[in-house]
Amino acid sequence: MTAPTGRRERKKAATRQKIADTALRLFLERGYEAVGIRDVAAEADVAVTTLFAHFPSKEALVFGQDQDFERRLTQAVTDRAPGEPLIPALRREVRALVGHCTGEGAAPVWRMIDASQTLLDYEKAMRLRHAESLAAAIAADLGLPPDTTACRTVARFVIDAYSLAREAADPETALDEIFRMIEAAWAVARPSGDPAGTTAP
Amino acid sequence: MTAPTGRRERKKAATRQKIADTALRLFLERGYEAVGIRDVAAEADVAVTTLFAHFPSKEALVFGQDQDFERRLTQAVTDRAPGEPLIPALRREVRALVGHCTGEGAAPVWRMIDASQTLLDYEKAMRLRHAESLAAAIAADLGLPPDTTACRTVARFVIDAYSLAREAADPETALDEIFRMIEAAWAVARPSGDPAGTTAP
DNA sequence: TTCCGAAAAGCTAACCGGTAGTGTTACGGT
DNA sequence: ACCGTAACACTACCGGTTAGCTTTTCGGAA
Numbered sequence: 001m002t003a004p005t006g007r008r009e010r011k012k013a014a015t016r017q018k019i020a021d022t023a024l025r026l027f028l029e030r031g032y033e034a035v036g037i038r039d040v041a042a043e044a045d046v047a048v049t050t051l052f053a054h055f056p057s058k059e060a061l062v063f064g065q066d067q068d069f070e071r072r073l074t075q076a077v078t079d080r081a082p083g084e085p086l087i088p089a090l091r092r093e094v095r096a097l098v099g100h101c102t103g104e105g106a107a108p109v110w111r112m113i114d115a116s117q118t119l120l121d122y123e124k125a126m127r128l129r130h131a132e133s134l135a136a137a138i139a140a141d142l143g144l145p146p147d148t149t150a151c152r153t154v155a156r157f158v159i160d161a162y163s164l165a166r167e168a169a170d171p172e173t174a175l176d177e178i179f180r181m182i183e184a185a186w187a188v189a190r191p192s193g194d195p196a197g198t199t200a201p
Numbered sequence: 202m203t204a205p206t207g208r209r210e211r212k213k214a215a216t217r218q219k220i221a222d223t224a225l226r227l228f229l230e231r232g233y234e235a236v237g238i239r240d241v242a243a244e245a246d247v248a249v250t251t252l253f254a255h256f257p258s259k260e261a262l263v264f265g266q267d268q269d270f271e272r273r274l275t276q277a278v279t280d281r282a283p284g285e286p287l288i289p290a291l292r293r294e295v296r297a298l299v300g301h302c303t304g305e306g307a308a309p310v311w312r313m314i315d316a317s318q319t320l321l322d323y324e325k326a327m328r329l330r331h332a333e334s335l336a337a338a339i340a341a342d343l344g345l346p347p348d349t350t351a352c353r354t355v356a357r358f359v360i361d362a363y364s365l366a367r368e369a370a371d372p373e374t375a376l377d378e379i380f381r382m383i384e385a386a387w388a389v390a391r392p393s394g395d396p397a398g399t400t401a402p
Numbered sequence: 403t404t405c406c407g408a409a410a411a412g413c414t415a416a417c418c419g420g421t422a423g424t425g426t427t428a429c430g431g432t
Numbered sequence: 433a434c435c436g437t438a439a440c441a442c443t444a445c446c447g448g449t450t451a452g453c454t455t456t457t458c459g460g461a462a
């Protein structure tokens with residue numbers, strides 16, 4: 001059990017990948033709601049229980065590969081250049097994340113997601129969970145208790161920015177406007193001191 | 202079909218009320234997850250299909266009576282005293298709504314809700330839908346197109362304020378802080394002109 | 403008053419996402 | 433060579449939700 005580096009892990013990863021790929025293909029072909037779990041399992045040639053051993057829910061088949069989001073946001077806080085102000089760093093990362101969705105070959109997937117209320121709700125709930133991590137990261141970065149109101153608030157606002165920009169007709173402009181608002185909100189929220197510049201370039 | 206004013210309507214309302222009351226009682230007695238739809242239907246002496254004719258989902262049995270929320274927020278915008286600035290009006294209403302949850306005899310219900318991830322997720326999704334109505338009301342009040350970014354953004358922020366304050370240890374203080382942030386955000390967001398004062402008393 | 407149409411409520415039977423319980427296989431480490 | 437365990441499979445089941453169809457109940461026109 002010390003270093004399980006071998007065929008077993010590869011097989012497991014392969015099964016997981018096959019399930020995810022099959023699911024996404026079927027969902028795109030026939031629509032998310034029109035495809036049942038049993039369809040996916042059969043097409044991927046695994047048992048239903050196996051599918052649920054890899055993914056906790058049907059929705060996770062779509063969003064499962066997306067642990068990045070949370071990590072990238074928290075890293076945007078923790079790994080930013082020393083002395084760089086917080087909000088612009090987040091702004092840059094959110095811009096990248098939004099661009100990653102709206103552009104590229106991801107369009108059909110997002111069209112599918114936008115067509116399913118179930119998936120949209122799941123995504124929003126997920127993002128709210130991400131907001132809690134982000135709030136914790138921000139609080140830690142400032143040496144504050146993790147449930148500080150200002151940090152939790154600004155984290156929510158940042159998640160809102162992502163969500164709203166993704167829906168906007170012109171994501172870039174929307175993002176600019178929303179982050180101007182967040183910047184102002186953060187400026188008056190700062191609990192104590194001014195450790196890292198309030199103004200944006 | 203011209204003026205259906207009679208016993209039929211009363212009976213329907215009574216059935217709905219009986220279902221809601223029964224459901225809430227059972228949920229409080231045994232816990233939300235521990236009570237099945239079939240239990241509620243049997244105890245209310247109606248068929249399962251009848252139950253679903255009145256409520257679109259199990260969660261709606263808990264939140265169904267809560268159309269107020271949306272209405273009160275939008276009315277806080279539309280019915281405010283002429284010349285009264287927007288944000289303080291919303292602040293007052295949100296404060297009242299939060300107080301309505303944290304205080305009063307509503308405590309057991311909210312303890313039940315907080316104990317169920319399903320209900321919490323449902324509530325958040327519902328609030329996000331409310332944010333859209335609020336955004337529309339704000340935009341209309343300012344004579345702007347309903348999908349204006351600034352309006353949608355501030356509406357989200359207001360919903361966040363409600364949500365965060367409800368979770369906070371000290372809701373009053375949290376609300377003060379969050380609304381200071383919203384006030385600042387709104388001040389820099391205003392698209393064109395200044396039809397109704399930026400500053401709060 | 404009587405009868406008709408429609409709304410409300412009911413019953414049956416299922417669908418679908420998800421889980422429990424119980425093996426069975428195949429791999430990794432000893 | 434062998435044992436422990438992780439991955440997978442199979443069956444049966446649960447709980448929320450819906451479809452299809454019948455029965456009851458009321459409102460209003462004839």
